[in-house]
Amino acid sequence: MSDHSAAIEDFLLERRTFPPPRAFRDAAAVSDRSLYEAADADWEGFWAAQARELVDWYEPWTSVCEWDLPFATWFAGAKLNVSYNCLDRHVEAGQGDRVAFFWEGEPGDRRVITYSDLLDEVCRFANVLKGLGVERGDRVAIYMPMIPELPVAMLACARIGAPHSIVFGGFSSEALAGRIQDARAEVLVTADGGWRRGTISGLKPNADAACAECPTIRHVVVVRRTGQEVAMVDGRDLWWHDLMGGAATECAPERMDSEDLLYLLYTSGTTAKPKGIMHTTGGYLTQIAFTHKYVFDLKAESDVYWCAADIGWVTGHSYIVYGPLANGATGVMYEGTPDFPDRDRWWEIIERYRVSILYTAPTAIRTFMKWGSELPAKHDLSSLRLLGSVGEPINPEAWVWYHENIGGGRCPVVDTWWQTETGSILISPLPGVTTLKPGSATFPLPGVGAEVVDDHGNRVEKGGGYLCLTRPWPAMLRGIYGDPERYRQTYWSRFEGRYFAGDGAKVDDDGYLWLLGRVDDVMNVSGHRISTTEVESALVDHPAVAEAAVVGAQDPTTGQAIVAYVTLKASEVASEERGEELRTHVASVIGPIARPRTVIFTDELPKTRSGKIMRRLLADVANGRSLGDTTTLADPSVVEEIRSRASGGSADEE
Numbered sequence: 017m018s019d020h021s022a023a024i025e026d027f028l029l030e031r032r033t034f035p036p037p038r039a040f041r042d043a044a045a046v047s048d049r050s051l052y053e054a055a056d057a058d059w060e061g062f063w064a065a066q067a068r069e070l071v072d073w074y075e076p077w078t079s080v081c082e083w084d085l086p087f088a089t090w091f092a093g094a095k096l097n098v099s100y101n102c103l104d105r106h107v108e109a110g111q112g113d114r115v116a117f118f119w120e121g122e123p124g125d126r127r128v129i130t131y132s133d134l135l136d137e138v139c140r141f142a143n144v145l146k147g148l149g150v151e152r153g154d155r156v157a158i159y160m161p162m163i164p165e166l167p168v169a170m171l172a173c174a175r176i177g178a179p180h181s182i183v184f185g186g187f188s189s190e191a192l193a194g195r196i197q198d199a200r201a202e203v204l205v206t207a208d209g210g211w212r213r214g215t216i217s218g219l220k221p222n223a224d225a226a227c228a229e230c231p232t233i234r235h236v237v238v239v240r241r242t243g244q245e246v247a248m249v250d251g252r253d254l255w256w257h258d259l260m261g262g263a264a265t266e267c268a269p270e271r272m273d274s275e276d277l278l279y280l281l282y283t284s285g286t287t288a289k290p291k292g293i294m295h296t297t298g299g300y301l302t303q304i305a306f307t308h309k310y311v312f313d314l315k316a317e318s319d320v321y322w323c324a325a326d327i328g329w330v331t332g333h334s335y336i337v338y339g340p341l342a343n344g345a346t347g348v349m350y351e352g353t354p355d356f357p358d359r360d361r362w363w364e365i366i367e368r369y370r371v372s373i374l375y376t377a378p379t380a381i382r383t384f385m386k387w388g389s390e391l392p393a394k395h396d397l398s399s400l401r402l403l404g405s406v407g408e409p410i411n412p413e414a415w416v417w418y419h420e421n422i423g424g425g426r427c428p429v430v431d432t433w434w435q436t437e438t439g440s441i442l443i444s445p446l447p448g449v450t451t452l453k454p455g456s457a458t459f460p461l462p463g464v465g466a467e468v469v470d471d472h473g474n475r476v477e478k479g480g481g482y483l484c485l486t487r488p489w490p491a492m493l494r495g496i497y498g499d500p501e502r503y504r505q506t507y508w509s510r511f512e513g514r515y516f517a518g519d520g521a522k523v524d525d526d527g528y529l530w531l532l533g534r535v536d537d538v539m540n541v542s543g544h545r546i547s548t549t550e551v552e553s554a555l556v557d558h559p560a561v562a563e564a565a566v567v568g569a570q571d572p573t574t575g576q577a578i579v580a581y582v583t584l585k586a587s588e589v590a591s592e593e594r595g596e597e598l599r600t601h602v603a604s605v606i607g608p609i610a611r612p613r614t615v616i617f618t619d620e621l622p623k624t625r626s627g628k629i630m631r632r633l634l635a636d637v638a639n640g641r642s643l644g645d646t647t648t649l650a651d652p653s654v655v656e657e658i659r660s661r662a663s664g665g666s667a668d669e670e
């Protein structure tokens with residue numbers, strides 16, 4: 017245990033290590049330290065070399081990186097087009113028949129889309145947008161389910177230089193309206209609805225409600241997906257298929273500046289107005305192509321890559337659409353939920369398409385743990401060779417479960433840390449190089465500067481603190497749309513000269529980085545600052561536990577006391593003894609200081625739409641009630657309260 021004054025203390029010690037399997041390393045894109053060495057010697061030169069190798073440019077840059085803290089310019093003066101890089105160049109190189117996406121709808125309908133098909137559709141929709149008066153620089157809002165028309169719309173925007181702003185299809189009409197208003201978008205692309213767990217989610221009615229508050233919207237383009245009756249406003253609303261039927265299949269890509277806006281993506285807070293995160297063109301494409309190639313060890317000719325996120329999140333922007341397509345990869349896209357029609361839908365998809373790389377989130381992995389390992393065991397998952405994780409700290413036990421039950425013990429697991437703001441993965445293993453430790457995102461990638469600092473901004477060589485980025489990176493956000501001061505305040509004011517990510521992290525004896533969750537969630541028990549992640553990992557370490565969320569509740573003696581919400585595996589039963597056992601288990605794994613005062617069993621934890629546990633809501637519940645000193649056995653009113661507040665809260669809550 018480290019000293020008392022540490023920013024965040026360091027309790028858990030995970031000793032298991034997994035070096036790259038011999039066969040994996042021998043075939044890997046990189047299996048030595050050459051990329052790290054090149055980047056350490058000259059990080060700007062390193063990024064310039066990656067930009068030349070991975071991206072096609074119409075005109076070269078005059079400088080690699082201009083840094084006027086906190087405003088960066090990457091590849092100044094260079095010209096390129098993202099849709100050209102994702103499509104035309106592969107078709108010109110004779111790869112037009114390669115599959116870009118194996119798409120599967122939730123009801124079971126399927127489409128196979130080649131690079132030639134995609135180029136054709138993208139050109140047509142680019143012409144449709146032009147026909148609707150969309151010009152270079154105009155913002156286009158997109159509110160769609162996971163159907164092929166979504167990447168088509170994105171790439172069409174990129175082709176004509178109109179930045180897109182995608183709003184996740186699960187968001188409410190108010191969330192959509194707020195984002196359209198902030199971006200002053202002129203066209204909205206949506207669908208009648210989408211399939212979710214066997215029922216139709218109505219997108220068009222939400223779009224209509226939003227547009228009533230958005231005078232900037234001139235046209236709404238509607239994809240027919242589910243076929244239910246929808247209202248169409250005369251003169252404003254147009255069917256996708258009507259417009260596409262008459263559109264030409266040639267559309268010259270715009271020559272965009274490296275720093276032209278590629279897209280806006282809004283991140284929300286619980287209270288504040290969502291921030292329009294700005295991502296631009298040349299640096300972004302360079303870094304996501306680089307990370308997609310090396311973090312996933314991509315072999316474009318043979319891999320079938322599945323990032324199971326929704327394109328409405330940054331993960332989908334960077335690692336379903338732009339990164340994989342820039343690299344000429346073959347991807348899988350799935351519309352629906354993992355439990356429709358049955359809880360083995362994902363394993364069925366992996367078996368059907370012979371998926372070799374799977375990229376998903378800890379929340380999904382813990383759900384599959386809860387459902388049981390018999391489900392993946394029923395399927396042939398032998399095509400998998402690499403697994404990835406993103407979105408939250410992955411508890412060591414979930415990592416090991418994923419490695420064994422999905423990866424058959426043979427696939428490296430890359431735990432990738434990044435944010436909407438970073439645009440690209442920044443901290444992650446390179447699977448042919450790095451010895452893995454379950455639960456650690458390991459090291460900053462080549463070219464990335466990251467460090468852990470204490471309350472005063474001094475570098476922490478070992479122990480816990482705040483994660484900072486020490487230099488600009490090509491895919492970094494360029495600001496918050498329309499609010500440069502908020503950009504500076506939010507990210508660049510806490511520690512001088514550094515980007516503060518809002519996350520706690522610790523460094524171990526070997527220099528590995530371990531993410532500890534958002535610093536706002538850190539608990540203070542008798543003066544010890546304890547990360548939620550470590551206590552949750554200790555709980556998930558118990559064989560009966562599938563998932564856990566811990567929060568601090570006011571306590572007259574200790575300042576804050578730890579309250580644990582626990583979901584057991586499907587085969588386990590909650591009992592008072594079980595609660596006692598879990599409290600003791602945490603005390604033995606971490607130390608008596610971290611023993612939860614209260615354990616509450618619940619079937620589900622409240623989560624954001626992107627799958628992150630809503631600890632603040634749980635903390636409100638814990639603080640609003642006097643919870644006893646022991647196990648609160650499946651207290652139905654607590655669970656009810658969590659549920660009602662999770663569903664009644666703003667759909668925007670993040």
Ligand code: WT7
Nearest residue numbers: 331406407408409431432433434435436519531
């Ligand atoms: C926050 C960013 C990055 C795409 C999806 C989420 C947490 C993300 C990890 C990881 C620990 C992680 C952080 C980060 N996070 N990846 N591998 N280990 N924490 O994007 O919604 O902008 O969220 O997600 O707290 O700050 P986002």
